[in-house]
Amino acid sequence: MINWKRVKRSTIGLVPVLALSLALSGCGGSGEAGETPPAGTGEKTQETKPKAEDPASVKGEVVWQYPNTTWPEPEIKNMIADFNKTYPNVTVKPVLGPLEPMIAAGNPPNVATNNRLEANWIMDGMFEELTPYIKRDPDYKPETLFHQVLYEIPQFEKGQYGIPMYSNPTYALVVNNKIMNQYGEKSIPNLQGLKDTDEFYKKFWIMKNGEYEMTGENPLFYYGNLSGLFFVSYLNGADPSTFWNPETKKVNFNDPKIVDALDWLAKFNLDTINQPAYTKLKGQLPKNTHPFLAEKQAMMIITSNNLKDFRKAKPDLDLTVLPAPQASLWNGGSNLAIVKAGKDKDAAWAFIKWMTSTEQGSESLYTRLGLLSPMKSSKYLEEKAKTDADLKVFLDINGKAKKWIPQFPVAYDTEYKKLFPDFLAGKVTAKEMMDHVNKEVQKRIDEFYASKKK
Secondary structure (H helix, E strand, C coil): CCCHHHHHHHCHHHCCCCCCCCCCCCCECCCCECCCCCCCCCCCCCECCCCECCHHHCCEEEEEEECCCCCCHHHHHHHHHHHHHHCCCEEEEEEECCHHHHHHCCCCCCEEEECCCCHHHHHCCCECCCHHHHHCCCCCCHHHHECHHHHHCCEECCEECCEEEEECCECEEEEEHHHHHHCCCCCCCCCCCHHHHHHHHHCCCEEECCEEEEECCCHHHCCCHHHHHHHHHHHCCCCHHHHEECCCCEECCCCHHHHHHHHHHHHHHHHHCCHHHHHHHHHHCCCCCCCCCCCCECEEEECHHHHHHHHHHCCCCCEEEEECCHHHCECCEEEEEEECCCCCHHHHHHHHHHHHHCHHHHHHHHHHHCCECCECCCHHHHHHCCCCHHHHHHHHHHHHCCECCCCCCCCCCHHHHHHHHHHHCCCCCHHHHHHHHHHHHHHHHHHHHHHHCC
16 A cells, blocks of 8 residues: 555655636636626626636646556547547546556656545545536536436545546346247346345246256356345345445444345355256357357346447347346446646646536547446437437436445455355355454454544
8 A cells, every 4th residue: 555645745846836727618717797887877786607718728738547458549549539629739648557656656647537436545635626626617517417326426525536437337137038938938027126036036047857958147246246245235125325334434244134135145046056057058158158148048137348248249139128126226437536746737627527527528438438428418328329229228227326336445345255255165154254344344444544543
């Protein structure tokens, strides 16, 4: 862990004294009061509306740190070219890699991309608090512009330390209609909780003569077992505050809603699925072929990117795609922050606002990187969704999702992953495991906040 206070001192010479005046596309500047009318006229003082500044007047360099190696470099450049159509005098230099080494080496970016809230960095003053930027732009109303969940994720102790860059709505439920008809399923049930989800999932794990004729979803491994825990816990009535209360700074991983969800995940995996038979089935498929693509899996929970991959690999699949059970839906993504040690803050803010909060940015994010805008309404995406049923589903999830993965101030998964094999082997119960996880995570959180008081 880098000592950010030492880094701040070592890089202080890099930080120019900057005015926080903003120069944004289509945004109002500082207004001036109209002239005072002559005494006795009875007229009231009029205020002129702030004038929108010319984007061409914004100049500087944006050094944009981003960590995602899956974003194609040519498309990053195309997106920057899209930005320069509006801001021709701002140079954007994308830098792939983690933020810490850049700052420690004395080469801080001025825009950072974060996948989670970095409480440690915020408390050490590494990021700008963005409220002054927002207030100086009278036409910018982010609290109504973005999906609430996404806007609140980068908030810390009533401060706004990031603007959501994109949305990652999770998950869709996908079924193979041919298989549904084959097994007499006339409609997809409206799943509400663990009981009906359990019944629906079990229908498709069908064995014949000791081999699997058909399979369904294994909820234990939704993109990693921790993701499965959140998904099923939410389905079981939990919400983000069940896991973590930022006001009291207390975790509650051993809440019954979470413990029961973990217990169900393991029991479904152990009691419903014949692992040797499933391994044999997968071994009989062509190399790197998912059982769903081979039409040996009737249904699954899926992300938008995996759905795109399936469509591309086998366009003739007859699928129905709809949001996963609403109680389990959450939203996520990344946020963009302004680094205090960086230069050209006005240019940085212009870049952030264009990418996250404009129709041009929304279109560019989707066409270049396949990312969904964090805005509540994007005319480009809504128009495209009229002819793209899959996109329409994920925009629907965007609007419905009211939950998120909590933003813990410390690593919360170490003990969970360490104990998980013993849990599956029956060496510890779900309650014992989560009691231990809760104790260890709370200890780390208490130590974290205690260290910041020194």
